[in-house]
Amino acid sequence: MPAPTSxxxxxxxxxxxxxxxxxxxxxxxxRMIRRSLLKAVAIPGYQVPFGGREMPMPxxxxxxxxxxxxxxxxxxxxxxxxxxxxxxxxxxxxxRAFFARVAGIRTTTATVEATLIQTRHRIPEQAxxxxxxxxxxxxxxxxxxxxxPSEAETRAMHALEEYGVMHVKLYEDIARHGEIATSFDYxxxxxxxxxxxxxxxxxxxxxxxxxxxxxxxxxxGREKRIxxxxxxxxxxxxxxxxxxxxxxxxxxxxxxxxxxDSYLDEIITDDTxxxxxxxxxxxxxxxxxxxxxxx
Amino acid sequence: MSTLPTLPGFDSPxxxxxxxxxxxxxxxxxxxxxVPLSVLPPPLQVGGFSQGMLALALALCDKDTPLWLDxxxxxxxxxxxxxxxxxxxxxxxxxxxxxxxIAKPESMPRLGAFKQGRADFPDRSTTLVINANxxxxxxxxxxxxxxxxxxxxxxxxxxxxxxGLPAWFWKDWEANYADYPLGVDVIFVDTGTxxxxxxxxxxxxxxxxxxxxxxxxxxxxxx
Numbered sequence: 001m002p003a004p005t006s007x008x009x010x011x012x013x014x015x016x017x018x019x020x021x022x023x024x025x026x027x028x029x030x031r032m033i034r035r036s037l038l039k040a041v042a043i044p045g046y047q048v049p050f051g052g053r054e055m056p057m058p059x060x061x062x063x064x065x066x067x068x069x070x071x072x073x074x075x076x077x078x079x080x081x082x083x084x085x086x087x088x089x090x091x092x093x094x095x096r097a098f099f100a101r102v103a104g105i106r107t108t109t110a111t112v113e114a115t116l117i118q119t120r121h122r123i124p125e126q127a128x129x130x131x132x133x134x135x136x137x138x139x140x141x142x143x144x145x146x147x148x149p150s151e152a153e154t155r156a157m158h159a160l161e162e163y164g165v166m167h168v169k170l171y172e173d174i175a176r177h178g179e180i181a182t183s184f185d186y187x188x189x190x191x192x193x194x195x196x197x198x199x200x201x202x203x204x205x206x207x208x209x210x211x212x213x214x215x216x217x218x219x220x221g222r223e224k225r226i227x228x229x230x231x232x233x234x235x236x237x238x239x240x241x242x243x244x245x246x247x248x249x250x251x252x253x254x255x256x257x258x259x260x261d262s263y264l265d266e267i268i269t270d271d272t273x274x275x276x277x278x279x280x281x282x283x284x285x286x287x288x289x290x291x292x293x294x295x
Numbered sequence: 296m297s298t299l300p301t302l303p304g305f306d307s308p309x310x311x312x313x314x315x316x317x318x319x320x321x322x323x324x325x326x327x328x329x330v331p332l333s334v335l336p337p338p339l340q341v342g343g344f345s346q347g348m349l350a351l352a353l354a355l356c357d358k359d360t361p362l363w364l365d366x367x368x369x370x371x372x373x374x375x376x377x378x379x380x381x382x383x384x385x386x387x388x389x390x391x392x393x394x395x396x397i398a399k400p401e402s403m404p405r406l407g408a409f410k411q412g413r414a415d416f417p418d419r420s421t422t423l424v425i426n427a428n429x430x431x432x433x434x435x436x437x438x439x440x441x442x443x444x445x446x447x448x449x450x451x452x453x454x455x456x457x458x459g460l461p462a463w464f465w466k467d468w469e470a471n472y473a474d475y476p477l478g479v480d481v482i483f484v485d486t487g488t489x490x491x492x493x494x495x496x497x498x499x500x501x502x503x504x505x506x507x508x509x510x511x512x513x514x515x516x517x518x
Binding site: 021022027028031032034036037038039040041042043044046048049071072074075155156158159160191193194211213229230231232233234 | 308309310312313314316317319320323324325354355356357359360393414415416417418420422441442443444445446447448475476480502503504
């Protein structure tokens with residue numbers, strides 16, 4: 001079917017980009033990705049192969065997430081992009097500008113206003129709500145890949161629910177470091193069936209995935225895999241009875257806003273080793289700072 | 296010369312396909328909750344291929360998706376539309392179909408006849424699009440739980456009214472559920488009028504993760 005160019009694309013920004021279809025991708029590609037997304041939602045945590053396309057930026061910059069966003073978004077959506085929690089880094093700014101341009105949609109940095117949130121490696125501190133869609137950029141979708149390089153093998157392992165090696169890896173952490181040292185991309189079990197890589201999220205964010213009211217979609221561009229967690233789905237971080245899963249804690253509050261409940265980044269401030277800890281979620285930090293100043 | 300047949304599709308193909316997809320995505324994300332379909336293509340003149348079905352076909356089907364139609368949906372008009380708008384191959388075998396359109400569920404094949412997927416590729420299974428009556432007033436009510444049902448971790452169930460299905464349907468669904476991660480996924484399409492008699496097309500998703508019981512007394516394996 002020939003894909004008519006959507007006239008509205010670009011009008012919102014006043015730029016002439018009518019040579020692109022709405023949201024950049026052609027309709028046949030969108031349909032293929034949409035079908036993959038529906039199967040991904042029906043089989044939570046299972047990696048659906050899809051015909052990944054080249055996007056106008058290199059692999060590793062979020063091409064998988066962009067393809068999922070492009071297939072999902074409509075004119076009514078309000079789009080937010082974060083990179084390690086930040087709205088104002090290169091990756092976030094350029095992806096936001098890209099979709100503002102090729103889809104003409106509204107963008108925001110406020111988590112509460114967004115209907116569609118593309119993210120690299122963080123879940124916002126602000127609790128997500130029903131109707132919101134999270135799109136994760138995923139570099140390596142296969143949680144078993146570090147133990148088993150063969151795709152045919154890992155696929156068979158998922159089919160047979162053969163996840164012993166994952167526990168062995170966590171056990172080796174304990175044997176070597178005295179605790180589970182894995183601090184990001186911490187494997188989860190989705191709907192009691194599939195072991196899934198949550199993308200390189202800090203494990204601090206893992207509990208937010210469990211029974212989350214928002215729909216969570218994952219796109220891996222280089223590896224051409226899509227997977228999903230429907231809203232209100234049980235997601236558990238793998239652990240042991242005697243070494244239960246635990247998230248990172250900090251002894252200091254955020255140096256900028258004073259928050260004690262958020263994930264903090266360590267920032268080196270000079271060449272003598274001085275450092276500060278600040279919120280990784282810039283939207284949360286700014287809001288928290290305003291609320292504090294008003295008190 | 297006779298006039299060419301007009302085969303109207305979506306008003307705005309790009310936006311409408313997106314809106315229909317989001318409705319289906321919403322229906323699969325929250326099993327048992329009816330989702331209104333805000334855009335529809337003009338209806339077909341005859342046969343059981345409903346307006347909602349046509350919306351789904353235009354939004355999701357193309358040359359890569361073999362379709363299976365039941366006898367009531369399989370009209371020359373429906374075939375013409377599907378060929379023109381989707382270019383989808385039609386198949387006689389339910390076990391080869393990516394999508395199956397079922398206008399008269401009373402006489403549909405058993406769920407096991409459709410493509411189930413494989414252990415290593417469970418996504419390669421049929422999505423069934425079934426005309427059903429989702430009106431609360433007269434419909435048969437079931438309860439379901441699983442991913443997408445709020446409170447499923449606390450043993451809560453979602454009520455859903457789905458009428459017009461064959462007697463064996465929920466027995467087959469139990470087997471479909473037991474075969475997880477293999478199995479078919481179903482999207483019910485309301486045939487038209489709801490309780491308040493305002494015509495509104497609604498979708499109801501039943502992904503393979505949905506654990507269904509017909510009465511509150513039942514204790515299915517998923518509990």
